[in-house]
Amino acid sequence: MNALAPLPCQRHLFEVPDDVAYLDAAAWSPLPRTVREAGEAGLLVKSRPWAHPREAVPAQAERARAAAARLIGAATDDVAIVGSVSHAMATVAANLTVTPGGRVLRVADEFPSLAYAFDRLAAVRGLVVEEVPRPGDGDWTAALLAAIGRPGAPPLALATLTPAHWTDGGLIDLDRIAPAVHAAGAALVIDATQAAGAVPVDVGRWRPDFLAFPTYKWTLGPYGLAFLYAAPHRQDGTPIEENLGNRPPATGARRYDRGELNDPVLLPMAATGLELILAWEEPAVAARLRRLTDRLAEGIDGLGLAAAPTHLRVPHVLGLRAPRGLPPGLTERLRQAGVYASERSGALRLSPHVWTDEGDVDRCVAALRRAL
Template sequence: MDATDHLPCQRHLFEIPDDISYLDAAAWSPLPRAVREAGEAGLLVKARPWDHPREAVPAQAERARRAAARLIGATTDDVAIMGSVSHAMATAAANLTVAPGGRVLRVADEFPSLRYAFDRLATARGLIVEEVPRPGDGDWTAALLAALGRAGAPPVAVATLTPLHWTDGGLIDLDRLAPAVHAAGAALVIDATQAAGALPVDVGRWRPDFLAFPTYKWALGPYGLAFLYAAPHRQGGAPIEDNIGNRPPAAGARRYDRGELNDPILLPMAATGLELVLSWDASAVATRLRRLTDQLTEGVVGLGVSAAARHLRSPNILGLRAAGGLPPGLADQLRQAGIFASERSGALRLSPHVWADEGDVKRCVKALRHAL
């Protein structure tokens, strides 16, 4: 066990070479060996269907649904299986009843999956889209609270929020914001893409109308699969696609399930990844990632880049910015040194997960000292 608290490094579960520092979980994660093996076994179901009865596949859907529900503190009946977060958000937007003239509240530079469906809703229902500008002091939570309670502003109809800003890990404290949204009488829609699997996510605490997350990032699963939580009072709506699986007698959030649900490859992969994440304590994962991002922050002192104050950034993503902008091609330079990260909206985004350790931090800091 290293210095990152009670959860030891899990690199042995992955196929990451010793000379690679993969700090890009916020883009997509490498698959654990067990998840890859689950996918390979699923391929055989399609390659040799005479040896693998299709009747066994629906159980994999319920296995994945059950694991997704556990991850966010929901019941199995509250979770729909989607093809993507954009599919989930389109479903959520289509099932909100809002009065004209209200506001759709979100942060500036939000990820497209959380923008487009609600832009369409705003146009169709006569709503005003308000994007809270990036605060100069980095305090997204205070800026959003001020926008929620601004005197004389139209009422907030829908708040579309995330636990952190996807570009640089800026904290958006839903423990403070969710009660304020509810007090304003607004619907709350949460995109937990950059949190589920890395941070504690609890629908019982935040009480969203809808919450969605995919499996291909922090949940250590495949691309092309996501989950939508629908609060009990939001489960009587209509799916955006009709298929034999989501028509009555399907009930609860299953009414929103995607077509071609019974995928013999993606479902067991997603379930295996989710069950692996569930085998760790979510708070221990967050603590481990906090210490790694803290070490990265300490390591770049004096290099002309800076991050938000510790209390204003999420544990799992560190965004580094430079006053005059990052040097061109910085991420490419790091990649040549075996360091994998992303540049997003002017920030170098470093996002370690459970496979990373202090050696990765030191290698990254050394490469940054050379590049900067």
């Protein structure tokens, strides 16, 4: 597909009813039919093992690994298969050597899986955790750049960042921030949970030490599986769990592979979802989702809700806030109208994906008008 060609709505690939506006991809996605079918076929492998040789399953692991690597611009050997992003981050924290007295930099109200492992690392290694407060003007990028270069601050040892704030889609522009982190001589760890599958993610451009993402959100896959990219100079570490598959002669990021790797259900599901995204191409997905979130932002005009300006939010997530806070029970009232969204840290988070069409947007806006 030409990356510039408009991506049409892909609702026909899903089992989303016409009267449901599911705007909660940032929580977890529905499965495309082909992904569900891949899982059902995998269940037969375990249900009838005499009819489905186990020897065929390892190829599914490599299929999923290769698709994940392509999605983020990595080499296949640079990607490990793990159980979750928290599993990935525990592995990362166990394999970083940092100088005591340095800073761990992150945004305020960060998702726990990108915080807890590094809180522990800071406590053990004598680091200072600095959380950049939510900026009043919504410009996370400027706030982070100012924090990185702040005169008199302890040296930056580690930045744990995401391309978007998970609560409301606030843009964290790693194209600008990553070079500043590298210039400071710090390690860069990226949680691409709210990016991979919806917008372009490129380890060649950002040059992270580590990057992780799961499959159950934007890449349209199952729960319980994630991928960890490790830069070549970070691949000689120690996994947090030892198993036959990740011991020598395993090399590259495979050294961090999880145990019970060869899951006949999750691996083909993950690979199928990733291959769908790759076929559409992330720039085309992002362009479609930008049109939908812009339409949502225009539709709420006059309702007393505010969204960040277009240049300060990612294409695929729209966070809406009210001056006095959202009214209690708003998401439940929307659900009763067939509109599904989440409230996160005081923001109504609307997150469409490729199954969403303009009718879903209009249903959401109408439901908000009634609810407010």
